[in-house]
Amino acid sequence: MVLGCFALLSCPSALASSPTNIFDPAATPARSIFSLSMLVLSVTLAIFLIVGGLLVYALIRFRQRPSDTEHEPAQIYGSNQIELSWTVIPILIVVMLFLSTTRVIWETEAANKPVGALDVIAIGHQFWWEYRYPKLGIVTANELHIPTSDPRDPTPTYLEMSSADVAHSFWIPRLAGKTDLIPNRTNTMWIDPPEAGLYLGQCVQYCGTQHAKMLLRVYADSPAEFAAWTRKQQQIPDDNIVGNPLAQEGKATFLRTACMSCHTVAGTSATGRFGPDLTHLASRETIASGPIENTPGNLRRWIEDPESMKPGSLMPAMHLNDRDLDAITAYLTTLH
Amino acid sequence: MATSTTALEAIDVTGPTSQPPGPGIVYQWLTTVDHKKIGLMYIVYALLFLVIAGVQAMLMRIQLAVPNNHFVSPQTFNRLFTMHGTTMIFFVAVPVLFGFGNYLIPLMIGARDMAFPRLNAFSFWLSAFGGVLLYLSYFAGSGLYGAGSAPDVGWFAYAPLTSKVFSPGHSTDYWTLAVLLSGIGTTGTAVNIVATALCMRCKGMTLNRMPLLVWLYTVASCMVFVVVSPLSAAQIMLCLDRYLGSHFFDTQAGGSAVLWMHFFWIFGHPEVYILILPTFAFINEIVPVFSRKAIFGYPAMVAASVGIGFVSLSVWAHHMFTVGMGPAGNTFFVFATMVVSVPTGIKMFNWLATIWGGKVIYRVPMLFSVGFLFQFLIAGLTGIMLSSAPFDWQLSASYFVVAHFHYVIVGGIMFSLFAAFYYWYPKMTGRMMDETLGKWHFWLFVIGFHLTFDFMHIPGLLGMPRRVYTYEAGRGWEVWNFIVGIGAIVQGIATLIFVYNLIHSYFRGKEAGPDPWDAWTLEWATTSPPPDYNFAMEPTATSARPLWDLKHPDDQDSSYE
Amino acid sequence: MTQTNAIPISADEQPWVLPDKGIVGMWCLIAAEAAIFLIFVVAYLYYLGKSLSGPTPAQVLELPILGTICLLSSSLTVHAAVTALRRADVRRCSLALGATVALGSIFLLTTAQEWHHLIYEVGLTIQTNLFGTTYFSLVGLHATHVIIGLLLLSAVLLFSLGGHVTAHHAERLEVLSLYWHFVDAVWIVVFLVVYVIGR
Secondary structure (H helix, E strand, O other): OHHHHHHHHOOHHHHHOOOOOOOOOOOHHHHHHHHHHHHHHHHHHHHHHHHHHHHHHHHHHOEOOOOOOOOOOOOOOOOHHHHHHHHHHHHHHHHHHHHHHHHHHHHHHOOOOOOOOEEEEEEEEOOEEEEEEOOOOEEEEOEEEEEOOEOOEOOOEEEEEEEOOOOEEEOOOOOOOOEEEOOOOOEEEEEOOOOOEEEEEEOOOOOOOOHHHOEEEEEEEOHHHHHHHHHHHHOOOOOOOOOOHHHHHHHHHHHHOOHHHHOEOOOOOOEOOOOOOOOOHHHOOEEOOOOEEOOHHHHHHHHHOHHHHOOOOOOOOOOOOHHHHHHHHHHHOOOO | OOOOEEOOEOOOOOOOOOOOOOOOHHHHHHOOOOHHHHHHHHHHHHHHHHHHHHHHHHHHHHHHOOOOOOOOOHHHHHHHHHHHHHHHHHHHHHHHHHHHHHHHHHHHOOOOOOOOHHHHHHHHHHHHHHHHHHHHHHHHOOOOOOOOOOOOOOOOOOOOOOOOOOOOOOHHHHHHHHHHHHHHHHHHHHHHHHHHHHHOOOEOOOHHHOOHHHHHHHHHHHHHHHHHHHHHHHHHHHHHHHHHOOOOOOHHHOOOHHHHHHHHHHHHHHHHHHHHHHHHHHHHHHHHHHHOOOOOOHHHHHHHHHHHHHHHHHOHHHHOOOOOOHHHHHHHHHHHHHHHHHHHHHHHHHHHHHHOOOOEOOOHHHHHHHHHHHHHHHHHHHHHHHHOHHHHHHHOOEHHHHHHHHHHHHHHHHHHHHHHHHHHHHHHHOEOOOHHHHHHHHHHHHHHHHHHHHHHHHHHHOOOEOOOOOOOOOOOOHHHHHHHHHHHHHHHHHHHHHHHHHHHHHHHOOEOOOOOOOOOOHHHHOOOOOOOOOOOOOOEOOOOOHHHHHHOOOOOHHHHO | OOOOOEOOEEOOOOOOOOOOHHHHHHHHHHHHHHHHHHHHHHHHHHOOOOOOOOOOHHHHOOOOHHHHHHHHHHHHHHHHHHHHHHOOOHHHHHHHHHHHHHHHHHHHHHHHHHHHHHHHHHOOOOOOOHHHHHHHHHHHHHHHHHHHHHHHHHHHHHHHHOOOOOHHHHHHHHHHHHHHHHHHHHHHHHHHHHHHHOO
């Protein structure tokens, strides 16, 4: 293990190839964990080399040789001095590790919240993520947009986390350690990536059949991009379907069938909260909480038979005919 | 020396036992209260489940060998890891360790049986029925309302996933009742072990002469009382929730999901120590015999075990660093967890000192013990990494954790169990296990183990969560998962060689004689296998190594006491 | 080796006294049972005041004075039974056992009466709220232990009335009395938690 771990560390190409590498931190919490982990790794490696080396030496040096006489070796029953020394030295190492660990715990968990912080409420569902921006009046799902944070003028994002059903856990390895989303309880965490980009992760607390495909996508946008995204999300996309009869028909079908009892589209009578908010569905790059690219073809297949794309997903197949499917797909693709 | 020791041939004083005509051999085994027969039944039962749970592991590794695989469905995969974990902990590790304990403890303290032979049989059959009940779920788990066959809630079954709302049907009922039954059986056997160790010792065997194996089993059994009971209590609450509609873990009615986590891990973490202490016990017996030296620091070993027992009761929430306990709670559990490494380190150094200056004989039991020492060292060190809470925020619930605890359970517990099999098989059957097959088994298993579990750490560091039935391509996990899969197959082959060796040696093995390893504890003073009454005369312990004293009248252990 | 297959035995007779296995076993069982009760007590205390709806303990619970007095005094009578049996006074032993069974039964009756009141008059069941959940399970768990103890004590009482109990059985009766003392001790905890702190 230790060999493998250090082979990995010494081989940067293996690191760079993973978008979810904990040793490639991109935000403050992940970075302080990284430096702590390097300390812990070097201490444990040193212990391994010393104890393992002694063990190898003893096992070779004191093996039974053919030339040995029948006599048993001298019997030694113990030595208080030696035993005391290998009690005290580990205690000192433990104290050292404990103190450096404690510092990082308090640094991360008891950090002061800056004034420029953005608040987001994250709610775990079986098997998707709901994000609400209370101050901005935005509700979205599965793709979290946050502003980048300049270390000189930090604008970190504070996530207030809970769950609508069972326990989930939020983990973007390059940004921070994980935090559980537990029903009837609120946890908080914060992230502050200085670089724009897409950061990946997924649910890490087993939450049912499709735990594996409950992926996380965090888009860190530059302040200008984030402002643009915010404006767009705050609008109600109701005029997009003007002059698009198929989409108009789709909207009518959407509001007529059971779709509306689970999904919300702002500005319409669809206000369900059991499934993801679809108000700006077309602005997202993926559907079904990450694993499927958001194309009209995929969307149609997904509506037709969710089970074939994400078995165990709680979205039921509505048994729509081809015409209804086309219409609803056409409507949904207008929701920019 | 207070007592004069004489040597006496252990002749079968009662003459050949005449079997009363009547019930056949099956009936005899079903109704037996003999600790040796019960011990063997525990072991055979555990081996059976080991094979089943091993096949489940194999299926999971095939599914994960390549990304986006469709070898099994998500539901099937979730059942596989739930059954694999539950089976391995409750119906393999616990029974096989209690099996060895049952067999060895009375022999090592010079007793003729356990303190409560009928309780012993009762406990075994409870555990056995628990395992059968768990697997009945495959046929009956759908219940009247459909939804699911085998349980799929994971072996720690976090609430509220286990509630009627999220887990309809009866699969979770099978899980909770099976675990409850096995828990009651475990407690019964633990009561028996403590009572046996305290009340059945032969003359002269004071507590400071008791073999370390008996000491460690006693400590582990005492832990069973205080940690298996919380699990049983939590299972009772879960049953009440599911059957009577109470709200212990019902978050809709104000119940707490975190409370279940606490109750489960109050059991779950000390359970690891309950499993590892008996395996330390095996190493404590085997390493000295194959190094030809007394164990180094007997009192320190006892103190360290008791210390581990106490400290391990206060570390459980290190499984919960990510549930938001707040900085103060996290800091406390970091400290408690790191402190456990001190007594564990003492044990490691004492084994090193036992080997130091000895004459190490590399027979198969010793090979597995050496494997144990290295792998347990590494498992301990990755444990220190995980105990550092911030590092754990990254590592917990990832494949790094899976690799870590398999390093403990396979690299530690399993290796020392294999050592124990090769070491005590001659005593149990009267025949030696085949040495060549044993060496094949050892080397193949070492290779397979390291292929699997060394490389399993890496996808964890690269962000791969545990308990996913498949994963996205392009995250850098593919290569490692493929290597892990190959290692799993190599381990499977090695295990088959082991099982073949067990069967082959039973019929063809070399006659062992009473004391094939030239060892020092009392079980080697009687015939192999021992008669029903264990010892023809009640033995006397003159020191911690009565047979050493007998074999070396001029250099007695007792003179160093 | 020259002396394999030999059992080391000692020629001289020394006194070798070990603890009684019944007592040790019962203490182990008590430790395990105490841990179970502890978890239920923790759940009770943790959920105090967390119910989303009524009724609350203060509204519906009365102090069970009579039951408590009976149960606690039954500890004295069972102790008297053991002492009597040690002195081979089987008659006194039977009397004390009978008193114990009677006192324990009165306790059970008061619990039954309380439950009847709560379920049929107040309408509080295990499903009502977190208070109902934790109250019925904790008190019910204790009552189950009382029932088991009463069954065992009644069995001994029947044996002693039938003349099958002698002074030889004093140690066994002592093991049983240990269990009964434990059940009483648990009641003190339950009483404090449910009826004193919990109200």
